Amino acid sequence: xxxxxxxxxxxxxxxxxxxxxxxxxxxxxxxxxxxxxxxxxxxxxxxxxxxxxxxxxxxxxxxxxxxxxxxxxxxxxxxxxxxxxxxxxxxxxxxxxxxxxxxxxxxxxxxxxxxxxxxxxxxxxxxxxxxxxxxxxxxxxxxxxxxxxxxxxxxxxxxxxxxxxxxxxxxxxxxxxxxxxxxxxxxxxxxxxxxxxxxxxxxxxxxxxxxxxxxxxxxxxxxxx
Numbered sequence: 020x021x022x023x024x025x026x027x028x029x030x031x032x033x034x035x036x037x038x039x040x041x042x043x044x045x046x047x048x049x050x051x052x053x054x055x056x057x058x059x060x061x062x063x064x065x066x067x068x069x070x071x072x073x074x075x076x077x078x079x080x081x082x083x084x085x086x087x088x089x090x091x092x093x094x095x096x097x098x099x100x101x102x103x104x105x106x107x108x109x110x111x112x113x114x115x116x117x118x119x120x121x122x123x124x125x126x127x128x129x130x131x132x133x134x135x136x137x138x139x140x141x142x143x144x145x146x147x148x149x150x151x152x153x154x155x156x157x158x159x160x161x162x163x164x165x166x167x168x169x170x171x172x173x174x175x176x177x178x179x180x181x182x183x184x185x186x187x188x189x190x191x192x193x194x195x196x197x198x199x200x201x202x203x204x205x206x207x208x209x210x211x212x213x214x215x216x217x218x219x220x221x222x223x224x225x226x227x228x229x230x231x232x233x234x235x236x237x238x239x240x241x242x243x244x
Contacts, residue, residue, distance in 0.1 A: 020139050021118040022065045024056050025182075026126035027073035027098045027108055032227050041075040043126040044082055045232060048239025052226060053079075053126050054089065061090030063134035065122065069115045071108045073098040105201035110191050120146075125182030129235055130223040137185055143215040144190040144208050149178035150223045160202070167212035168205070178216075181223055 026043040037045070043053035050058070053070070060068060068091045072079050076099050086093030096112040103111055109123060120141050122134070138146055147168055152159045159177025162169040171177040180202070190208065208214050226232050 020065055020120065020122055020185075021067040021069065021116045022060050022122040022124065023069040023071070023096075023109060023112055023116060024053060024124055024126050025071060025105055025108060026053060026079060027071045027076075027102050028127065029074045029102070037074070039075075041072075041079050043070075043079060045226075047129060047226065047232060047235050049243075051082075052129065053083070055129055056124055056126065057083070057086065057089040057091055057093075059134050063137075065134065066091050067117070068093050069096055069112050070094075070126075071096040071098055071103075071112055073102045101198070103196075104198045106191075106194070106199040106204050107197055109186070109201065110194050110196055110199075113188060113191060116188075120185045120187050122185050123183070127226050128182045128224065129226055130181065130183070130219070131221050132181075132183070132219050132223070134183075136217075136219075137183070139185075141185055141187065141215065143213050144187050145205055145214045146185040147205070147214065147216040148181040148183040149216050149218050150181045151220070152177060152179045153225065155225070155227070161216070163216050163218065166215045166217070167209075168214040168216040169209055170206065178218065181219065182225070 044051045070093055072095055076097060080095055083093055094115050096115060122137060156179050159171050160180045162171050162175055162177055205214055224231060224235055
């Protein structure tokens with residue numbers, strides 16, 4: 020299975036750190052944020068990786084190279100002219116993602132989830148990993164009815180989308196490209212259980228602020244991981 024890491028964002032909430040260093044290259048313990056993903060993908064036996072880049076794209080490509088030292092093979096989808104958001108970025112990279120389904124992980128999250136726990140075949144158009152709601156997202160993103168992802172409902176438990184998912188190319192049928200978010204596309208496919216999900220109860224963090232980055236770094240250095 021091929022994988023994509025979403026790494027094109029500007030990282031506004033992490034300024035001024037991201038003024039000179041792209042968010043995926045920020046240090047988190049012994050490794051850069053994106054290096055944690057590359058090593059986890061290699062551990063899961065996923066070797067073919069696409070990374071979309073835009074802000075300070077050259078730094079990312081120069082630092083990671085072809086991925087050989089991480090045990091993977093990297094190709095880049097360059098959005099330097101126009102950042103395409105999550106859905107648009109995946110849509111642009113589809114020709115490079117030659118497996119169906121393929122996996123996508125946000126470049127600004129961290130988790131100890133073994134990525135070989137993801138399905139390599141799905142009957143739905145998308146399969147999401149959901150986690151318990153963190154303090155900064157108390158209302159969650161989605162609901163879960165059995166294995167079907169639904170809209171969040173205040174009368175039932177909600178979950179936060181981890182930024183990790185498995186997708187079929189057909190999810191993007193009818194999309195014309197350009198800028199669009201993935202979440203809206205997913206919500207449009209909730210009918211008839213076209214989006215499935217699983218929950219993960221281990222460690223997960225959205226590294227959206229300097230404080231969370233510092234907390235993660237301290238944790239990983241203390242653990243020696």
